Amino acid sequence: MLNIQTVTVIGATGTMGANVAGIFASFGNAKVYCVARDLNKVKKTIPRIVKSVRADSIAHNLIPADFGMLEECVANSDLVFESAAESIEIKKSIHSKIAEALKENSVACTGTSGLSITSLAECYPDALRTHFFGVHFFNPPYNMPLCEFTPTRYSDKGTGEEIKNYLKDTLFRTVVEVKDSPAFLGNRIGFQFINEALQYAEKYKDNGGIDYIDALLGSFTGRSMAPLVTSDFVGLDVHKAIVDNVYENTNDYARDTFVLPDYVKKLVEENKLGRKSGMGLYQMIRYENGFKRNTVLDINTGLYRDVIPYAFPFVDKMKKYIKEGDYEKAFERLINNRSQEAEICLSFLLKYIVYSLYATEEVGYTIEAADDVMATGFNWCPPLAMYQALSTVANVPSLIRERLPEICKKVDIDRLLADVKASKYDYRLYFKSGR
Numbered sequence: 001m002l003n004i005q006t007v008t009v010i011g012a013t014g015t016m017g018a019n020v021a022g023i024f025a026s027f028g029n030a031k032v033y034c035v036a037r038d039l040n041k042v043k044k045t046i047p048r049i050v051k052s053v054r055a056d057s058i059a060h061n062l063i064p065a066d067f068g069m070l071e072e073c074v075a076n077s078d079l080v081f082e083s084a085a086e087s088i089e090i091k092k093s094i095h096s097k098i099a100e101a102l103k104e105n106s107v108a109c110t111g112t113s114g115l116s117i118t119s120l121a122e123c124y125p126d127a128l129r130t131h132f133f134g135v136h137f138f139n140p141p142y143n144m145p146l147c148e149f150t151p152t153r154y155s156d157k158g159t160g161e162e163i164k165n166y167l168k169d170t171l172f173r174t175v176v177e178v179k180d181s182p183a184f185l186g187n188r189i190g191f192q193f194i195n196e197a198l199q200y201a202e203k204y205k206d207n208g209g210i211d212y213i214d215a216l217l218g219s220f221t222g223r224s225m226a227p228l229v230t231s232d233f234v235g236l237d238v239h240k241a242i243v244d245n246v247y248e249n250t251n252d253y254a255r256d257t258f259v260l261p262d263y264v265k266k267l268v269e270e271n272k273l274g275r276k277s278g279m280g281l282y283q284m285i286r287y288e289n290g291f292k293r294n295t296v297l298d299i300n301t302g303l304y305r306d307v308i309p310y311a312f313p314f315v316d317k318m319k320k321y322i323k324e325g326d327y328e329k330a331f332e333r334l335i336n337n338r339s340q341e342a343e344i345c346l347s348f349l350l351k352y353i354v355y356s357l358y359a360t361e362e363v364g365y366t367i368e369a370a371d372d373v374m375a376t377g378f379n380w381c382p383p384l385a386m387y388q389a390l391s392t393v394a395n396v397p398s399l400i401r402e403r404l405p406e407i408c409k410k411v412d413i414d415r416l417l418a419d420v421k422a423s424k425y426d427y428r429l430y431f432k433s434g435r
Helices: 015-026 039-052 056-061 067-075 088-101 117-121 157-170 186-203 210-216 227-234 236-249 262-269 313-324 327-336 340-363 368-377 383-391 396-403 413-417
Strands: 006-010 031-036 062-066 079-082 107-110 132-137 146-150 174-177 282-286 292-297 304-306
Touching: 006 015, 006 067, 015 031, 015 039, 015 056, 015 079, 015 132, 031 039, 031 067, 039 056, 039 062, 056 062, 062 067, 067 088, 079 088, 088 107, 088 117, 107 157, 117 132, 132 157, 146 157, 146 368, 157 174, 174 368, 186 210, 186 227, 186 236, 186 340, 186 368, 210 227, 210 292, 210 340, 227 236, 227 282, 236 262, 313 327, 313 340, 327 340, 327 383, 340 368, 340 383, 340 396, 340 413, 368 383, 383 396, 396 413
Parallel strands: 006 031, 006 079, 031 062, 079 107, 107 132, 146 174
Antiparallel strands: 132 146, 282 292, 292 304
16 A cells, blocks of 8 residues: 655756655655755755745755765655656666665656656566556646556556555546557647647748747637747757657657757757747847847747737637627637638647547547646647537538548548547636737
């Protein structure tokens, strides 16, 4: 019987490692060894961990440690959580070290966002492989409760159930069990959408590019943050690792949408990684007088320019109707407006429905899994709810066949949509009238 009182988090100075350490220390009330290479950096990170969960009282639960103390930390822990860089070589090196000190009745987990859980499990001897799992939190975990849980063929089912119950009942996660597949489910769906939006930004660079596409896929389309702003928030290096992994290790009908555009590769090479480095797709310039200037990369010139306040009539109408609570008129405006901008917007929403259901068949276990991962991991209107929203004004299968003919040649739409059911999520909560 698992009794998780002490946890080691490896990579605790990183964004996810720090935030996850806070979740274990606060919701789990666990003593947490916060391990990273630089002990002084860990000590400086402790206040950030405390702030991430808004609970000053957890500070005494957080114990700074470096790699020289790893063996002792692991030997004293009931659960070890690795949150190192998204490199299979780095992770294998760390798990080989964990395996040398892990107690027989303890659990080891990786927080990878999509690398092979099975290959990491094989860093452990047979007796310990049964207690190894993928436990993928979403950022920031205080606000995004999704946790993708991935066992391997070596995993002990009973231990797996205990871990899932701990995640659900103690850490208050929305647990979705997924197969050991590149990017798992949430990122497979979310980054397909985001990466294709990056591709469209390049395609329409003469229309404005990055901020042009974000203006077409903002909060009025059922997401809390525009897709390319999201990529900057996550980090372009993390984005690249996710889409490269999917492209190299899968071969579904949407594979080409995971090809990272050259202009994004160049940003990563220049260490312009988004919000964490101060510039990426966007750059916020702050002046001494307190004035802020929001700029965006111009793909044509490679320079930053002011974000354009685009005015698209169909968007203005949709926002007006959403603000009034008349969602049907908002969706009618989207579907019946045949401008280039409305066509782009609608095609993305329809492709989102199709790919979500397609990926769920491959990676998930139930059709509802797609809704759970997108609602609680991305705060996007989940696909079944999006289907319901558009169904208020149109026959969605017919709309898909009409607007996505190329995809319909590759996917059996009738079969894919045959099991669509009502979503437990209310689509009206996701469509907003703001930016």
